[in-house]
Amino acid sequence: MCGIVGYVGKRNSQGILIEGLKKLEYRGYDSAGVAVFTSAGLEVRKAKGRLAILESNLEDAPLQGNIGIGHTRWATHGKPSDVNSHPHTDNTSKFSVVHNGIIENYLNLKEELIAEGAHFVSETDTEVIAHLIASVYEGDIVKAVQKAVKRMRGAFALGVLTEYEPEKLVAVRLASPLIIGVGEGENFIGSDIPAILEHTRNVYILNDGEMAVLTQEGVELMTIEGNFISRELFHVDWDITTAEKGGFDHFMLKEIFEQPKAYRDTMGARINDAGTAIELPEVKLSAEQIKGIRNVHIVACGTAYHAGLVGKNVIERLARIPVEADVASEYRYREPIITKETLVIVVSQSGETADTLAALREAKRCGAHVLAITNVVGSSVAREADSVIVTWAGPEIAVASTKAYTSQLIAFYLFGLFLAQTLGTQTPEAIRSIIADMKELPQQVESILARSEEIKQYAEEFAKNTDLFFIGRGIDYAVVLEGSLKLKEISYIHSEAYPAGELKHGTLALIEDGIPVIALAIQEELFEKTVSNIKEVKARGANVLGIVSEGNDELQKSVDHVFTIPKTTGLLTPALSVVPLQLLSYYASLALGHDVDKPRNLAKSVTVE
Known part of the structure; x- marks a missing residue:
């Protein structure tokens, strides 16, 4: 649910890292950071909040170096903060790590490392990795990472740098996605293909238990045990404009x-x-x-x-x-x-x-x-x-x-x-x-x-409320569950979805004057029963938007607003009826001034349990 980008090559890495992280913003995050190997050694910059904050900080004091790692974090251990942001380092600041996933045994490892003299500054599980790699390093970063990984339990994708071997970027994957981009005289790592697509279309997709060592000259693939792997490159044929x-x-x-x-x-x-x-x-x-x-x-x-x-x-x-x-x-x-x-x-x-x-x-x-x-x-x-x-x-x-x-x-x-x-x-x-x-x-x-403006009008009206209900029967109930989730996700309006027949078993107590109810009445065999349930909420003052198949004029007598969808086989109706519900949530979020594409507290890809 976080984003990782890494670069090694002949170009300055800072801009490549930031642009790559921008391509991963859809995954959701609460902070961002980069580590770059510069003439002064490994330098780390990170900040809580949107990527633009980090970018602004780097404009004031740019990092110059041709190898680096970047990260956007979504909090799992420790609240969002500058300190808890990635990358994390050991006490000497000679090792730097970015990590997606969770280290399940981090507390035991942390206690062992503290007993050995490590000093922790964050609340994260990731900082353990940096200290652990530093503690087992004996002149070979690849072997050190392998030793550390064998002691870790959980799910992780890692990007690792050390000042002792400034020409290498080490990547590891175990139950969290990571890809390797292969260019000419430069190579990349990323959580997802869009992060590197601007620079190369040739990638290796790491499997669980695999790692890669990247230098300017090339990429070596191997297992965590150290066995080398030969694999064909995967060529990405996406049109880059699909991500715009x-x-x-x-x-x-x-x-x-x-x-x-x-x-x-x-x-x-x-x-x-x-x-x-x-x-x-x-x-x-x-x-x-x-x-x-x-x-x-x-x-x-x-x-x-x-x-x-x-x-x-x-x-x-x-x-x-x-x-x-x-x-x-x-x-x-x-x-x-x-x-x-x-x-x-x-x-x-x-x-x-x-x-x-x-x-x-x-x-x-x-x-x-x-x-x-x-x-x-x-x-x-x-x-x-x-x-x-x-x-x-x-x-x-x-x-x-x-x-x-x-x-x-x-x-x-x-x-x-x-x-x-x-x-x-x-x-x-x-x-x-x-x-x-x-x-x-x-x-x-x-x-x-083509009729989205109709839905926009309903959405702007309903967005004035703090609570909203969805009802449906049969397969319509499965659809209203999704409609309710969409509304909650991006508008933050409290909404609930119920099987319409269950209203009288408690939920009617929540219906009061003016409260919006979106009712799906698509299934012909259940139409009359659904109308009866709609009348129950109407009798208690609900403002009802009914969604029904074209050609059915009966619903209009029982609701305040009607939106029709084209008629199709009953089983196929969810592929149509959900569309106005998606538009409803979108326009409600817009009316409330929220960030539609990046709702608070949520991530696109949830890679932890």
Whole structure:
């Protein structure tokens, strides 16, 4: 959830580090810092707050040197402060470290190091690493890092410099993402590809338990045990403009408007030319194995978990297989019953979510086949899963996920249909009909986006309130959970989502005059029941915005405002109905003057448990 950048080459490193960290701001952070090897030795500058504060400090007193490391921190140990910011050093200031992740045994290591004479100045677990490396250094920084890492438990990506060997930058990866960029006479490290894309498109993606030694002359890859590794370079073919706002005021709005393209790209060649079948060669399950699946577990966090709730509905209805959906941080601790007949689906936008990775590993330990749905090729989740469906949403910069979420829905539709056609639980005609409706989704989303000003008006009205409720039934409930989360994430308005039928079991006590309620009434089979629930809140003075399919004029009689979405197959409606909810949260945040793309206290990629 933090950002790492490193550089070694012939150019001055300070500017490269700062620009690289700017490309990683989407990951969320509360402080920033750099360490550069200068003619005076290792010099560290760091500051609490936005990167602009550090940049301003460096303009007043620039660092000159051609090797350095930089970091944006999101607090896990110790409050945000200048002292707790990275990079961290040992007492001699001869060793400097940047770190993403958590060192679980840092307190024991800290006590040992204090007993040996180390003096700690921060509250972080990371400072332990700098002291530990210094304590075992005997003239070879690579061996010192290897010794230190073997004593550390947890998740970490490291960038390490020492004044004793100023030509080397050492990088290590264990359960936290790190990539190596290879240039001509210069090399880079980064938490994510955008950090270095301006300088090189050739990268090595480190696997767990691997490290790299970077110099001007080249890169050596090896295991933590010291065994050298030979690997082909991965060439990145992203268009760099995909990481820019493209004329939109915010990345989030740009990404909301990119959803039609993300839908088309994710469906892509996975629908055959005739539009009659789903083709998923990336799913490494034979027809016989699919027929042997007795239950499915969907495991994810946050927005991805909400996509999983939709996926549960999709798979159960289409394939008639029982599905459980779990929050990843709770999954292992309830001792789930996982057998070789269980299919575990893990969902992660970044592919690096720590809790989801832990669930994946537990599922594999128990013998289950693991299918990953992720947006990042080469991520930990993608590499460790048995099968992977990549969502071709492209880079998502805003912290609040939009196009990654809806692309996950498309992936679930594809997989649900794939299971159904393999198991014969749906007729060919039914499958063909759903596929035809799926192909219409991008254009239907475009028609919703063309009416964004309507949603803006509702958002500006609702933003005047401190509390708000979302209600829905069936698959609509899964969608309002995501709508409520989006609103909380970026507008900071307190909101709750409830199954509409549960209102009378306590929640109605919270409804009072003027309180906004957003009600989804999309599912035809539940429409009358949902209207009854809407009347319950209206009778208590709620200001209701109803969202319904086109052609249904009944809802208007029971609500204050109506927004219609194009009509489609019931299972596919989440891919449409969530779009006005995304816009609602965006415009509410805008009306309140908040930082839409970088909401407080949140990070894009959560790589600690």
